[in-house]
Every structure is written in C-alpha cells, then in structure tokens.
Amino acid sequence: MNYKFSNRVPKTDTDPVGDILKAAADPKVTSFAGGLPAPELFPVAQVQAAADKVLKEKGAAALQYSSAQGVPELRNVILKRLEVEGIHTTADHVMIATGSQQSIDLTAKMFLDEGSAVIVEDPTYLTAVDVFRSYGAHFVGVDMDEDGMKMDSLEEALKNNPDTRLIYTVPTFQNPTGRTMTLERRKKLVELADKYDVMVLEDNPYGAIRWAGKNLPSLKSLDKTGHVIYMGTMSKIFAPGLRIGWVVAEPKLLKKYTMMKQSADLHTDSFSQYVCAQYFTDNDINDHIEKITALYHKREQLMMDAIDKYFPKGVKHSNPEGGMFLWVTVPGVKSSQDLFDAALKRNVAVVPGDPFYGNQPEPGTFRMNYSNTPEDGIVDGVKELAAALDEVMTVPAPK
Amino acid sequence: MNYKFSNRVPKTDTDPVGDILKAAADPKVTSFAGGLPAPELFPVAQVQAAADKVLKEKGAAALQYSSAQGVPELRNVILKRLEVEGIHTTADHVMIATGSQQSIDLTAKMFLDEGSAVIVEDPTYLTAVDVFRSYGAHFVGVDMDEDGMKMDSLEEALKNNPDTRLIYTVPTFQNPTGRTMTLERRKKLVELADKYDVMVLEDNPYGAIRWAGKNLPSLKSLDKTGHVIYMGTMSKIFAPGLRIGWVVAEPKLLKKYTMMKQSADLHTDSFSQYVCAQYFTDNDINDHIEKITALYHKREQLMMDAIDKYFPKGVKHSNPEGGMFLWVTVPGVKSSQDLFDAALKRNVAVVPGDPFYGNQPEPGTFRMNYSNTPEDGIVDGVKELAAALDEVMTVPAPK
Numbered sequence: 001m002n003y004k005f006s007n008r009v010p011k012t013d014t015d016p017v018g019d020i021l022k023a024a025a026d027p028k029v030t031s032f033a034g035g036l037p038a039p040e041l042f043p044v045a046q047v048q049a050a051a052d053k054v055l056k057e058k059g060a061a062a063l064q065y066s067s068a069q070g071v072p073e074l075r076n077v078i079l080k081r082l083e084v085e086g087i088h089t090t091a092d093h094v095m096i097a098t099g100s101q102q103s104i105d106l107t108a109k110m111f112l113d114e115g116s117a118v119i120v121e122d123p124t125y126l127t128a129v130d131v132f133r134s135y136g137a138h139f140v141g142v143d144m145d146e147d148g149m150k151m152d153s154l155e156e157a158l159k160n161n162p163d164t165r166l167i168y169t170v171p172t173f174q175n176p177t178g179r180t181m182t183l184e185r186r187k188k189l190v191e192l193a194d195k196y197d198v199m200v201l202e203d204n205p206y207g208a209i210r211w212a213g214k215n216l217p218s219l220k221s222l223d224k225t226g227h228v229i230y231m232g233t234m235s236k237i238f239a240p241g242l243r244i245g246w247v248v249a250e251p252k253l254l255k256k257y258t259m260m261k262q263s264a265d266l267h268t269d270s271f272s273q274y275v276c277a278q279y280f281t282d283n284d285i286n287d288h289i290e291k292i293t294a295l296y297h298k299r300e301q302l303m304m305d306a307i308d309k310y311f312p313k314g315v316k317h318s319n320p321e322g323g324m325f326l327w328v329t330v331p332g333v334k335s336s337q338d339l340f341d342a343a344l345k346r347n348v349a350v351v352p353g354d355p356f357y358g359n360q361p362e363p364g365t366f367r368m369n370y371s372n373t374p375e376d377g378i379v380d381g382v383k384e385l386a387a388a389l390d391e392v393m394t395v396p397a398p399k
Numbered sequence: 400m401n402y403k404f405s406n407r408v409p410k411t412d413t414d415p416v417g418d419i420l421k422a423a424a425d426p427k428v429t430s431f432a433g434g435l436p437a438p439e440l441f442p443v444a445q446v447q448a449a450a451d452k453v454l455k456e457k458g459a460a461a462l463q464y465s466s467a468q469g470v471p472e473l474r475n476v477i478l479k480r481l482e483v484e485g486i487h488t489t490a491d492h493v494m495i496a497t498g499s500q501q502s503i504d505l506t507a508k509m510f511l512d513e514g515s516a517v518i519v520e521d522p523t524y525l526t527a528v529d530v531f532r533s534y535g536a537h538f539v540g541v542d543m544d545e546d547g548m549k550m551d552s553l554e555e556a557l558k559n560n561p562d563t564r565l566i567y568t569v570p571t572f573q574n575p576t577g578r579t580m581t582l583e584r585r586k587k588l589v590e591l592a593d594k595y596d597v598m599v600l601e602d603n604p605y606g607a608i609r610w611a612g613k614n615l616p617s618l619k620s621l622d623k624t625g626h627v628i629y630m631g632t633m634s635k636i637f638a639p640g641l642r643i644g645w646v647v648a649e650p651k652l653l654k655k656y657t658m659m660k661q662s663a664d665l666h667t668d669s670f671s672q673y674v675c676a677q678y679f680t681d682n683d684i685n686d687h688i689e690k691i692t693a694l695y696h697k698r699e700q701l702m703m704d705a706i707d708k709y710f711p712k713g714v715k716h717s718n719p720e721g722g723m724f725l726w727v728t729v730p731g732v733k734s735s736q737d738l739f740d741a742a743l744k745r746n747v748a749v750v751p752g753d754p755f756y757g758n759q760p761e762p763g764t765f766r767m768n769y770s771n772t773p774e775d776g777i778v779d780g781v782k783e784l785a786a787a788l789d790e791v792m793t794v795p796a797p798k
Contacts, residue, residue, distance in 0.1 A: 001625050003598070004564060006512045006534070009655055036464055044458035051450045059443035063638035065435055098497055098642075098664040105663050109533075113405045131662050135405070165403060199402070226400050239462035241669030243497075256408055263530050264504050265497040269668040270640030
C-alpha cells in the first residue's frame with residue numbers, strides 16, 4: 001500500500017550510511033568506519049556490582065516510572081562532570097536525555113521550523129544533519145581549518161542568514177575531523193552568538209578523552225548571556241548501551257526541554273539511570289577515563305604512523321589531541337564513494353566524506369576511527385587501504 | 400532572554416496534568432491520579448538474576464551500541480506475546496521503542512503534517528493528544544459508550560475530515576475509561592480504515608490484565624490490508640522503569656520507523672533490552688501477569704464497592720473487565736477542576752476529565768486509578784472523595 005507520510009519522512013529508502021555500517025559489520029572486514037568505544041574496556045564487573053546494589057537497595061524505584069527531568073542522583077553525578085568543563089551549575093539546569101542523539105532531536109524540534117537555517121561545521125556529525133533536515137531546516141556549512149570553525153566565515157554566514165535558529169558545533173575532537181576549536185575562536189563564537197542572538201548547541205561527547213594539549217573551557221563556561229545549550233553523554237566515557245546523555249540550559253529553557261522530553265518518551269530508562277549513578281558513586285570515573293585515553297592514544301599513534309608510512313604521498317590527515325577520529329584528505333580522487341568501494345573490495349571500511357557535509361562535499365575525504373580496532377588489525381588495515389588509494393587516485397602521487 | 404521557539408513548542412509554561420501529578424505526589428495525599436503499576440509486585444529478584452546473567456554472558460554487547468530496530472533476542476520474546484493477541488508474525492515486523500510513548504511520538508512524526516486531522520476516542524489518553532498537537536494536528540473526537548468508540552460517529556468523522564491521517568485507539572481497557580471495544584466494532588473499525596484508507600494506531604498497554612470477560616482479538620489480527628499499526632509495552636505487565644515498547648507493522652513501513660527511531664535516540668537502552676529478554680526467557684510472564692491481575696481486580700472491586708456505597712446517588716462509573724482505570728461521571732458539577740480542588744483539600748487526588756478530551760469536555764468527569772493504592776487507602780480515599788463530591792454538586796442528588 002501507499003503510505004501518506006508527513007513531509008518530515010525522507011522520500012527514499014536509501015540509507016547510505018546504514019549501508020556502509022552494514023558492510024563494515026562483516027566479520028572479515030577491518031572496520032575503521034563506526035564510532036564505537038573499545039568494548040574490552042567496558043567496566044562490566046563494576047556495572048554488575050552497581051546493578052546488584054541498586055536492585056537490592058531501591059529495586060522498586062529503579063523499575064518504576066521516574067521523572068522526565070531525570071533521576072536526582074544521576075543529575076548530581078553529572079554536576080561533578082560539568083565542573084571539569086568549567087561549568088559550575090545546579091541540578092535544576094540539568095536534564096537527562098536518552099543519549100545525546102535525543103538531545104539533538106529535542107533541540108531541533110524546539111527551535112527549527114520549516115525553512116529555518118542551521119549553521120554547522122563543514123564537515124559535521126552526519127546524524128545531526130539528518131535530524132535537522134527532518135524538521136525542515138536547511139544548512140549553512142562554515143569552513144574549518146585545523147583550529148576548528150573559522151570565525152570570519154561564521155560571521156559571514158550569520159549575516160547572510162537572518163533565519164538562523166541554531167549553530168551546532170562539536171568544539172573538541174570534532175566528529176568527523178578530530179579537530180579542536182582554539183580558545184580564541186571559542187570566545188569569538190560566544191560573542192557572535194550574542195551579537196546575532198542565535199542559540200548555540202555545544203555537543204561534547206569526546207572532550208574528556210585527551211592525551212595531548214591543554215584542556216580548553218567549554219563554550220557554555222564562556223557564555224554569559226544564556227545562548228549556549230550544552231550537551232554531554234555517557235557513551236564515550238562509560239557505556240553507550242546505557243542510553244544516557246544530558247542537556248544543560250537555563251531553568252526556564254530546561255522546563256521546555258522537559259516538556260518536550262516527556263512527550264517524546266516520558267523519561268529515560270530509570271534502571272540504567274540508577275545503575276549509572278551508582279557506578280559513578282562507587283568508582284572514580286577518572287581512573288576509567290585514563291585507561292580509555294591511553295588505549296585510544298596508542299591506537300591513534302599506530303594508525304597515524306602506518307598512514308605516514310604506507311599511504312601515497314600528498315595524503316593529509318588531522319592530528320587530534322584526543323577523541324576517536326582521524327580525517328583524511330586524498331588528492332586526485334573524484335568520488336569518495338569510489339574510494340569506499342575500492343577499500344571494501346580489500347576488506348577495509350571507512351566512512352567516505354560526502355554525508356558529513358552540509359554543503360558541497362570535498363571529494364577524496366574520509367573518516368577513520370581508531371578506538372574500536374585492536375592493534376594488530378590497524379596496521380594491516382591501513383596497508384590495504386593504501387593499496388586501495390593507489391587504485392583510485394587519478395593524479396599520480398608526487399615523488 | 401526571549402527564545403525563538405518553533406511552532407511545535409506550547410506557548411505557555413502551564414502543565415495542568417503535571418501540576419496534578421505533583422500535587423498527588425504529596426505523601427499525605429491518597430492518589431488515585433497516576434497510572435502507575437503496583438511496585439510491590441515488581442519481580443526485583445528475578446530482574447537481578449537476569450541482569451547478573453546478561454552481564455556475565457554478554458556484558459560487552461549489553462553495554463555497547465546496538466541496532467535501531469532492537470536486540471533480536473527481545474524481538475523474539477515479543478513475537479510470543481503477540482501470539483496471545485492473535486498476531487502471528489515474524490521479527491522483521493517488530494521494532495523496539497523507548498516505551499510506548501516513543502511509538503506514539505514516532506507515529507505522529509511520520510504521519511502528521513501541520514493541519515492534519517487525528518481521530519481519537521473522546522475521552523482519550525491525554526499525553527497522546529499532547530504529542531499529536533505538537534506536530535500541528537487537530538483532533539476529531541468520536542463519541543464512546545460502554546462498548547467503546549461508536550462506529551457510526553467514526554464513519555461520520557471520516558467523511559467530514561478527508562485530511563485524517565490517523566485513528567488513534569486504545570481498544571481494550573481504555574485509558575481513561577477502562578472500556579473495551581466489542582468484537583463487532585473492532586471488525587467495523589478495520590473495515591472503515593480500509594474503506595477510507597486511513598492508518599490506525601492500536602495502543603494496547605493493558606490488554607493482558609483481564610479478570611472478566613473473554614479475550615478479544617486485536618485490531619491488528621483482524622487487519623488484512625496493512626492499515627493497522629500495533630503498539631505494545633512492558634510498562635504494565637513487567638516494569639515501566641525499563642523503557643521498552645514495540646511497534647508492529649509491515650516491513651516496508653517498519654523500515655521507515657527504524658530510520659526515524661535512529662534519528663530520535665539511535666536505539667533503545669541495550670542493557671535493559673537484554674535484561675528484559677533474559678527475564679522473559681527464565682520466567683513465565685503469565686505467572687506474573689496472573690498475580691498483577693488478581694491484585695488489581697481486588698483493588699478495583701474494593702473501589703467500586705466503596706463508590707457504590709459512599710458516592711452521592713446519580714454518580715456513574717465504568718465497570719472494566721481489566722486494566723487500571725475507572726471513569727466516573729458526576730451529575731450537576733460545573734467544572735472538573737472544582738471537583739479536583741475540593742478533593743485535594745481532603746487529601747485525595749484524581750485526574751479531572753477535561754484534558755482527556757480532544758473536543759468539548761464533559762464536566763463532572765474524572766479518572767480513578769486503583770492499581771497503585773494499597774487496599775486500606777482505597778476505602779478511606781473514596782469516603783473523602785464522596786464528601787468532596789457532596790460539596791461541588793450543584794444539583795442535589797436524587798433521593
């Protein structure tokens with residue numbers, strides 16, 4: 001039968017990123033495509049201890065409906081994490097969401113009308129683009145360099161798009177590039193948000209996973225006018241299977257978030273909220289973050305060394321100080337899809353750059369993830385990828 | 400600051416139902432207002448055993464990202480529950496949602512445009528009304544009697560509203576009335592959906608909790624044309640704190656649901672999905688449902704007896720064969736809110752009828768929940784409520 005869908009539903013059933021991730025899930029494929037944490041570091045035994053304690057001490061509460069804003073014990077835990085970001089606030093500024101994906105979805109639902117503009121880094125987190133699009137928004141991509149979004153381009157974009165409702169940014173160890181916005185640009189961004197009276201959605205999933213450079217203050221901590229909405233998640237520092245994220249905003253705004261959240265799924269899983277709060281109470285999350293950071297750094301180093309050794313000359317890659325991703329630019333490639341296909345034939349998967357762009361994609365770009373591949377797979381995978389690149393580069397590598 | 404919200408965001412910060420539930424949460428208040436299961440029956444020890452087993456045997460999977468459609472083990476468990484509803488289907492027809500609230504939200508997002516009509520029972524589940532409204536829909540309420548939605552009124556509504564995108568119904572032990580749609584009307588509803596080519600969202604949270612009458616086939620099991628989307632939930636038969644619901648639809652349609660679900664929160668909590676599947680594998684849910692049903696029946700009987708004994712003459716109430724709610728109609732009351740206020744002064748809370756109506760509310764109506772109040776509180780609460788009714792009835796009770 002022919003369904004009469006709303007305008008929000010994509011007209012096609014094609015899901016290029018879904019297809020990529022499906023291909024990458026083949027056990028014989030070495031996948032640099034996903035964005036998954038290393039499962040061997042999940043604190044399974046500690047989660048088990050936390051779950052036992054929660055069910056023994058407050059089993060009925062953990063299995064019952066709870067409040068839309070989130071379990072108070074967990075909101076208090078998050079306040080401590082926020083201190084690290086320079087955000088000194090109170091529990092009435094914090095709402096628990098069902099993963100940071102929901103924070104993005106609720107923000108889009110709340111701020112975007114048909115025809116609104118959203119300013120994004122170009123390239124940006126591709127699933128955010130899908131969400132914004134589903135609420136009828138169009139995109140304005142702002143150029144980046146190794147220091148993050150360029151502020152002159154941002155101001156230009158704000159001037160040219162008075163219908164801008166939101167600036168979406170991942171300032172630290174950005175997805176997909178791994179780049180970090182400098183302090184100077186952070187200050188400028190907050191200033192521009194105030195000047196043009198536009199809300200900023202600051203997404204910070206990776207910020208805690210830093211092995212080099214200095215911790216930078218969050219945009220939210222620099223914001224004096226209430227234009228910045230901050231969002232965080234347990235997915236990269238703890239466990240993504242427990243769908244727990246959070247939104248930090250002024251109480252007046254947070255009340256609207258809580259109403260929209262209630263309408264979306266009543267509240268986030270009570271059991272997982274209590275288990276997560278218990279885990280954070282009984283363990284030092286910083287010890288765990290140190291372990292993650294050490295492993296990801298080791299894998300990143302291995303990957304960059306292999307790239308520098310085996311990839312054709314002229315290839316560029318970002319040099320992240322933390323997080324989970326490298327961004328690679330290959331000269332002389334007409335289509336990122338060709339590159340993906342050639343790599344997959346050699347049983348290696350990456351995510352081609354195209355879907356990360358709000359505007360015109362830069363061909364020959366792709367994202368590589370290092371957190372989820374054991375060390376022995378990284379070097380071999382990069383070698384195969386190097387051979388695939390040789391096949392699709394139409395311009396010979398410079399000598 | 401003044402936020403520029405989208406058109407979806409309610410203009411006011413008032414949340415009458417939220418305020419009611421907040422007042423009802425006062426420990427000195429006997430609350431018949433909520434819709435919570437009896438926490439003393441939660442199978443805490445069995446959940447603990449299930450959580451232990453999951454973390455021991457597949458800890459990494461339970462803490463990792465999982466698929467948007469849902470964990471296969473849980474979808475298989477749900478197939479068995481669907482058999483009870485006469486729905487014989489396969490796992491590719493089933494998607495896990497973050498509670499049935501999310502099933503409603505995704506359905507609204509997928510089918511409703513600004514100005515679309517949604518046909519609902521009058522009265523209906525109030526939080527569904529909020530969701531539909533947030534996507535710009537307007538309502539057409541269809542009259543009910545003790546046998547559920549009236550089919551002549553439904554056909555009239557379909558004729559008069561060619562922009563109808565959805566019929567939303569809770570056919571069994573409806574919220575808020577506790578009424579059940581007869582088999583004859585179920586057949587007619589499915590026939591009308593086909594004739595007018597309109598999708599039906601069948602919401603069945605309470606169907607398994609039956610102490611009288613015969614099990615009736617679900618609308619979905621009667622549907623030969625694919626117009627019925629079925630949704631179920633773990634909230635009433637197991638535990639609402641684990642936010643687990645499901646949508647059953649044709650694979651082509653389910654694929655769209657899965658795309659929208661991914662954009663909303665990537666996937667439902669992996670840990671809770673595995674724990675729930677494990678619980679259902681190691682225990683007979685029917686034993687548990689029997690216990691719930693026996694307790695709720697006892698409480699319902701106690702409440703109805705007390706109402707018949709203490710309430711003023713002329714008061715009517717529904718006589719449900721299962722579920723969690725009674726619907727009460729008091730003659731000679733001008734405003735349901737007056738009734739709520741008088742009851743709250745006597746430390747008893749109910750939900751006044753107004754917010755349950757898509758169209759014009761019937762004054763003097765309210766919903767009473769019996770599942771969540773211990774037996775000793777029920778009789779005393781009804782006595783106080785009776786005194787409050789005496790105060791607000793402007794027409795004296797007939798002798």
